[in-house]
Amino acid sequence: MQKYKKANDIKVGVVGYGGAFNMGKQHLQQMLAAGMTPLAVTEVDAGRLVAARADFPGIETYPTVGAMLKKSRVDLVVIITPHNTHAQLTLQCLRAGRHVVCEKPLAITTAEVDAMIAAAKKSGVILSTYHNRHWDGCILEAVERIKKQKVIGDIIRIECHMGGYNLPRDWWRSSRTVSGGILYDWGVHLLEYSLQLIDAELTEVSGFSHHGFWAPLTKWKKDTIEDEGFAVVRFKGGQWLTLAISSIDSKPKDGRLEITGTKGTYVLDGNDHTIYRHADGEAVTVKKNNRADATHKYYENVRDHLVKGKPLTITGEWSRRPIHILDLAVRSAKAGKALTVKYV
Ligand SMILES: NC(=O)c1ccc[n+]([C@@H]2O[C@H](COP(=O)([O-])OP(=O)(O)OC[C@H]3O[C@@H](n4cnc5c(N)ncnc54)[C@H](O)[C@@H]3O)[C@@H](O)[C@H]2O)c1
Structure with missing residues (x-):
């Protein structure tokens, strides 16, 4: 895995700059506070890109993840979109060799999470979930x-x-x-x-x-x-x-x-x-x-992992456990019987 000499060498971007809780702005501010460098925002809603440029003057903006991955030198991408898009957007970024932090829930199914963990390993990058709580x-x-x-x-x-x-x-x-x-x-x-x-x-x-x-x-x-x-x-x-x-x-x-x-x-x-x-x-x-609360420790840990090689607290494997429970709960409710947990 690529190590960075210092925090501000890590160029970060977000995918999704929604208005419900202003999460895109919050993520960029938190990564900035941890010493990283905000570089790009991707949003399908052009109006939200206007908001992003007002919040972070000079920031690169893109209408699609494909365009961002093609043109931007962003190292770490944060996915902040509706839940059913997490797996596909995360896989796209991981396969392009970018580190990914994905908002909770990491995905909807266990199979999606397993594919995400495998893709991160293959590309030699990190996969984490924003388990701020x-x-x-x-x-x-x-x-x-x-x-x-x-x-x-x-x-x-x-x-x-x-x-x-x-x-x-x-x-x-x-x-x-x-x-x-x-x-x-x-x-x-x-x-x-x-x-x-x-x-x-x-x-x-x-x-x-x-x-x-x-x-x-x-x-x-x-x-x-x-x-x-x-x-x-x-x-x-x-x-x-x-x-x-x-x-x-x-x-x-x-x-x-x-x-x-x-x-x-x-x-x-x-x-x-x-x-x-x-x-x-x-x-x-x-x-x-x-x-x-000590929410700031989330991005400090990601930074310390990428710069100093300290252990990553919220790994893909850690995030798999709650998703596996949710996935099994939904399937079990449909089947009307208990389901056995599978570790990989
Ligand atoms: N950790 C927390 O405390 C916390 C708090 C709030 C929200 N969240 C999570 O953040 C995520 C987003 O929630 P929100 O409240 O910000 O939703 P939101 O609807 O305000 O924002 C989602 C944004 O994603 C954009 N989008 C959708 N598909 C896209 C794509 N393919 N490419 C680029 N942009 C795309 C939409 O246009 C929208 O602006 C969810 O996973 C949610 O659970 C976490």
């Missing part, structure tokens, strides 16, 4: 308290949940074909949190879904995402995990993750965490703030 204060706090301080003993189960009672919005995230389904947006973050806490191998996934309540009322009709998606994951160590993402749950859920161990339960939310334990027969509840 790996450095959220809530999970940094939980890893310290649960894995290092053992405040709840050994983990028995993790319950991940998010949702409420909401008609899916008129955007691509509400299309099952484009997004992959209701589990693929926040679900991939919650799984990535959980897989930091349970080290054991995955063994089996059961998926469940309800579809069709909101569909007639949305612009996507039958292609609308599920009303609710649910998965049960088994681990080799005997632990299990449940994931529920719902738009049809009238009881809004407290917290993002509830982790139950042999000596207590840890409820993790965006801002704080609560630990429920028993001491001398009495129930004891302690609620504290989480530490601060």
